[in-house]
Amino acid sequence: MKFFIDTADVAEIRDLAATGLVDGVTTNPSLIRKSGRDFIEVIGEICEAVPGPVSAEVAATTLDGMLAEAARLVPIAPNVTIKVPLTWDGLKATKRLSQDGVKVNVTLCFSAAQALLAAKAGAAFISPFVGRLDDIGQEGLGLIADICQIYSQYETITTEVLVASVRSPVHVIEAAKMGADVATLPPAVLRQLVQHPLTDKGLAAFLADWEATGQRIV
Ligand code: E4P
Numbered sequence: 315m316k317f318f319i320d321t322a323d324v325a326e327i328r329d330l331a332a333t334g335l336v337d338g339v340t341t342n343p344s345l346i347r348k349s350g351r352d353f354i355e356v357i358g359e360i361c362e363a364v365p366g367p368v369s370a371e372v373a374a375t376t377l378d379g380m381l382a383e384a385a386r387l388v389p390i391a392p393n394v395t396i397k398v399p400l401t402w403d404g405l406k407a408t409k410r411l412s413q414d415g416v417k418v419n420v421t422l423c424f425s426a427a428q429a430l431l432a433a434k435a436g437a438a439f440i441s442p443f444v445g446r447l448d449d450i451g452q453e454g455l456g457l458i459a460d461i462c463q464i465y466s467q468y469e470t471i472t473t474e475v476l477v478a479s480v481r482s483p484v485h486v487i488e489a490a491k492m493g494a495d496v497a498t499l500p501p502a503v504l505r506q507l508v509q510h511p512l513t514d515k516g517l518a519a520f521l522a523d524w525e526a527t528g529q530r531i532v
Contacts, residue, residue: 315490318366318476318498322349324359326501331364338366340441340478340498342397342421343373354390361391367438369419371397372407380407388416395419395438400428405435412436419476426460433465433473439496443479444489454479455488462492483507 316337319330322345330336339360346353357370368391372383380403384396395417398404408418412435419439420432424447432440442461444454458477465471474495480486483506486497499507 315486315494316366316496317504318369318496319364319504320345320478320480320498320500322346322351322356322360323501324349324351324356324363327360328363330501330504336364336366336504337496338368338393338395338498339364340369340397340419340476342369342371354386357387357394358390361393365393367395367417367419368393369395369397369421369439371421372399375399375401375403377403377406377410380404381410384411384416397421397441400424400432405431408432408435408437412438421478424457426457426464429461429473429475430464433468433471437473439474439476441476441478441498444477444485445479445481447479448481455485455492458489458494459492462494466493 317335318338318340319327319336320340322341327339349356361368370387372380374380374383380398387394387396396411397419398407399422400420408420411418417438419441420437421441423429423440423442429440442457447454447457461475476496476498477489477494478498480497480499480503489497
């Protein structure tokens with residue numbers, strides 16, 4: 315499973331990218347607002363920090379508007395992925411951009427039917443929002459299972475399932491069991507993945523015993 319980071323905080327991205335475990339980044343208008351920074355500048359810096367796909371979301375809602383914004387965003391760096399909403403115009407933009415060789419991430423997906431349309435339009439990624447479905451009492455992970463199952467029926471579908479709106483390591487693990495291609499993680503969730511109290515306890519015991527031997531390796 316690939317791990318993307320879901321943030322527009324460049325310092326945080328650089329820090330996590332240093333682990334070598336970050337495969338890409340997703341941003342959205344809310345995350346850009348939170349960063350308090352210029353959109354184009356931030357996307358450029360993120361693209362330099364992480365070699366993998368970096369999603370930059372259009373703000374336009376019409377086909378022409380989306381294409382015009384994509385034309386401004388694509389030249390920023392070769393790893394820019396254009397993020398469009400799951401609307402008819404977004405799907406039309408996906409078709410046009412993917413035909414031109416631009417990678418598109420179709421966002422705000424809340425149903426398997428929407429995911430099928432995005433694949434048909436040529437999306438490189440489909441972003442089903444797990445946490446936001448959980449928030450309204452629906453099973454977000456159930457949607458991931460449905461999409462993974464449906465996509466696996468068709469060899470012609472190359473769209474990657476990008477699990478979004480992730481709130482906990484449980485979302486990540488369950489989605490991985492289903493074979494989801496990517497999870498985009500808030501930095502805090504990525505940091506949580508490494509944690510286990512028995513690891514901390516075990517390491518403390520090993521270090522104490524090692525100290526007692528009085529030996530050194532180097
Ligand atoms: C995905 O690309 C979105 O940016 C993100 O996962 C949305 O998550 P949220 O529901 O926590 O805002």
